[in-house]
Amino acid sequence: MQFRRKFRSALTALALVVAPGVAVVGTATDAFAVTKISHATATSMFRGAGITWSSSGGCADRNNPSCTSFEQLNLATAQGAQTLKQATGCALNITGGTETGHASGTYSHWNGYKLDYGKSTCVTTYIKNTFTYIGLRGDGAPQYRSGSGNIYADEGNHWDVLYYNCGGC
Numbered sequence: 759m760q761f762r763r764k765f766r767s768a769l770t771a772l773a774l775v776v777a778p779g780v781a782v783v784g785t786a787t788d789a790f791a792v793t794k795i796s797h798a799t800a801t802s803m804f805r806g807a808g809i810t811w812s813s814s815g816g817c818a819d820r821n822n823p824s825c826t827s828f829e830q831l832n833l834a835t836a837q838g839a840q841t842l843k844q845a846t847g848c849a850l851n852i853t854g855g856t857e858t859g860h861a862s863g864t865y866s867h868w869n870g871y872k873l874d875y876g877k878s879t880c881v882t883t884y885i886k887n888t889f890t891y892i893g894l895r896g897d898g899a900p901q902y903r904s905g906s907g908n909i910y911a912d913e914g915n916h917w918d919v920l921y922y923n924c925g926g927c
Contacts, residue, residue, distance in 0.1 A: 793833040794870060800828030800836050804852065807840040811852040812876075823859025830856050832870035837924035838908060839873055845888075845925075848880035853916055865920055875917045885910050885917065 795803075797818055804811060815824030828836070843850045854860065854874030860867035867874075875881060889902035889910060899911040899918070909920040 792870070794830050795828070795833050795836060797827055797829045797831075800831050800855075803836050803840060804828075807843050809839055809843050809850045809852060811855070813853070813857075820857050823857055825857050826853060826855050827857040828855045830868075830870050831873075832921065834924040834927075835870055835873060835921040837927040838919070838921040841925035841927050842875075842881075842919075846881060846884040848878060848884060850881065851876040851878075854918075865922075871922070872918060872920050874913075875919065877916055881917065882912075885912075 797820075801811070811826050811828075813824060813826035815822060817825035818827050818829075819825045820827040820829045839850065839852065852873050853876050854867060854872075856867055856870055858868065860872070862868065865871040885902050889904045892901050892903045892909075895901050895911050899913050901912075902910045904910065904925060906925045907922050908925055909922075911918040911920070
């Protein structure tokens with residue numbers, strides 16, 4: 759047990775040296791450790807990849823459902839967005855992040871696993887022609903699974919994407 763605590767402390771310290779603004783969450787007994795990032799780290803990653811973001815309220819407050827926040831986003835989720843942008847070559851605009859107001863659950867927006875993207879013909883064509891249709895979600899949204907296992911749900915006016923991993927980054 760002492761080794762696990764020391765290992766986790768060393769891993770956290772290494773993560774902070776390698777990537778300031780990034781935190782490692784989890785224990786040595788977890789199936790996998792989830793790395794959380796700050797809003798500033800995420801926006802820097804997105805800006806560098808040419809990904810835009812917007813919110814109906816023009817804000818980034820995680821506790822305001824009118825904002826688009828990336829606070830406590832999983833690093834793999836941010837990397838998944840970068841992978842999608844690189845793979846598609848499409849303009850990519852994030853319209854939902856970790857802010858309150860989305861459905862709850864383990865693999866939720868709030869817990870850093872999901873992003874919403876504005877619809878565009880380019881992104882929609884790529885998803886439908888590249889990923890595997892896997893049927894309707896409980897709420898009726900058509901779903902597509904990428905080769906890496908991430909799930910893309912067509913919610914009508916936007917894509918709701920569940921990132922289990924970075925999509926091959």
